[in-house]
Amino acid sequence: MKAINYFQRTETASQEAYINLQCNCILCNTPLEIKFENLDNIEIKEEANCPECEIRTRAKLYPIQ
Numbered sequence: 001m002k003a004i005n006y007f008q009r010t011e012t013a014s015q016e017a018y019i020n021l022q023c024n025c026i027l028c029n030t031p032l033e034i035k036f037e038n039l040d041n042i043e044i045k046e047e048a049n050c051p052e053c054e055i056r057t058r059a060k061l062y063p064i065q
Contacts, residue, residue, distance in 0.1 A: 025050035
């Protein structure tokens with residue numbers, strides 16, 4: 001899997017808070033390492049890990065339609 005850091009410009013405080021929750025560790029506020037993997041052209045697997053706490057914060061499967 002390829003790791004990426006995702007950052008987005010925000011226009012409001014609520015948008016910035018949402019991006020912070022999605023892209024940073026809830027425990028230590030370190031930027032998450034987000035990995036994507038294509039599974040047999042049927043699904044995409046997403047995992048987010050904190051390199052500082054060494055915990056997985058999110059794991060999701062998304063169907064490709």
